[in-house]
Amino acid sequence: MTRYIIRRLLWGVLLLIIVSALLFVFFRILPTGDPAALRAGRLQNPKVIAAIRADLGLNKPLITQFWIYMKNLFLHFDLGYSYYSSASVKSLIFDRLPATISLVLGGAVIWVFSGLAVGIVSALRPRSRLDRGSMGGALVLVSAPEYWLGLILLYAFAADIGQIRIFPGANSYVGLTTDPVKWFTSLILPWLVLAAGNAAIYARLIRGSLIEVMGQDYIRTARAKGLSETRVVLRHGVRSAINPILTILALDIGVLLGSAVLVETVFDIPGIGRLNYDAITHADFPVVQGTVLVSALFIIVANILVDIAYAYLDPRVRYS
């Protein structure tokens, strides 16, 4: 098991190196905008631009630039400085992380619990009115785009522009350490929007998975023991049905940590997704590189965690 984890970690590092290299190639070779010119702003004379170019090391051969970039990245964890604001990319990312983590984890808690509850109830009464209703509702939620749902909710409930003003600070994020109450209230609507589509997907997943499990022989055994139906469903049915869902959950969280850009934009939450989006519009390469790398890191880590968790969740799985 330990050897397996070490092997997976080494693969993860290799994958990160490949992603970094690809990023470098994309941004240097694709015609985007000259960062030196962008950085020069209004001082567009060739001397200034040349000076900036030398300062940023953009006049060196590409291969040297690549070497410096990789060395800084993997030996010093240095992601460089923003062309736009001159702040270090590392500090920019760390400033933005708490908001994204708050948004994604809070949303995940909501979508997991609501999705599970709806999915389990639907699975136990397949084709009942309740099942059809909730699965139909799930379809609507899956189809509703986040930015649309977000704007609708803001229009309906936000404290400043809403028709029914019940969620104060819905579009003005406050850090958890600054004011926990405001942090919570400002995130309720974003959480709901982020959770809506996912809850619907998870409800359908757990429903399908649980219906299949409830037909297994060991469920019949559990009933034959004289256990209560609640115990049969929760301890024997859901315990099995939930495994594949946990795998997807870890990957979803990993992906969302880097790409919750729609919800972050609609609700003006200063997160990683927004940082990435803004950096792209400003051709701020170091920041784009940094955010993309962090996203890749989240996904790789989530993958490794899933594989390790699997060995604990399913005793039949043993890695060698």
Added chain:
Amino acid sequence: MSAEEPLLRVEDLRVEFPTEDGIVHAVDGITYQVHRGRTLGIVGESGSGKTVASMTTLGLTRGQGAHVSGRILFEGRDLVALSDRELRAIRGNDIAMVFQDPLSSLHPFYRVGAQLVEAVRAHRDVSRSMARERAVELLGLVGIPDPSRRVDDYPHEFSGGMRQRAMIAMALANEPKLLIADEPTTALDVTVQAQILALMERLQRELGMAIVIITHDLGVIAEVADDVAVMYAGRIVETASAELIFSGPEHPYTWGLLKSIPTLDTPRERELVPIPGTPPSLINPPSGCHFHPRCPYAQPDHSIIDPFLEPAPGEPDHHVACLLAAEVRRRLWAQLRVGRTPAAALAEVGLPLAPPISDPSGLGGARA
């Protein structure tokens, strides 16, 4: 047989499942009884209703939308009429069940010990550690070596035979009065089968419980059963003591079963005779005697008249549901047992040969 009240008495049990294609008459009015400390073997082909009948005893067909009528009297209480809660108190406690495939019947994510502990604590208000001691004791009882260590294994770490032993241990957790074993040896190797059957016989002697063993395998019946009920198409066609089923069977279907298995004391050149056709549809069963489309001895009126399970003359514990006269049946069997073909036996007895099966699938028996 004793005149005392049987432990389990099933009376005119019917189980029907509504499906999109029509109503499946899985169990079509069966009556049988199980006496304390004895073993009843229920034998029949796949789809004859033997499993559904037993699952219904435990109420396990309730969740599947089954319509159940008739009575299942266990120690005088009618299980069909009990509430789910009352039935749950009996399930796994007074009546326990062992299933066919032990690997899929054990939960793959829980340790064997934990599953045994759960079975104990479902009906006994004992501490976890006491239940665990009981689990170790049960595993020892069913012959698992080093039970105090193996109790912490997962099912996939057990061999096939050990898993079935563990299933039996789980069934015995609360010292049931009746153990229902549904094809308990079908998924196992032949040598392991014999061990499991021997184990069940030993446990029956030690614990004094009654056993219903469901099987398609007459070898298993010969090994463990005291009494036998032969099922065909949702009905019981013959009941007798195990001895009598092998020495003097009276139903053509039972003859077919006996003639289709190899035995060591018949000459090897004598061919096995399969039962022609396939089991009938339970949605649209054949009219009259359900077996008539496949019966070589069927007479024209057998597709019209429905036979009852009636005592065989001179054998009060032997019941047969056949429209042939008892005397004709006995003469036919006398011919068959010495190796004559059905046609030769019929000629000897002086009956016309039944027309060949018009529908080889047997599915359209009622229309044929």
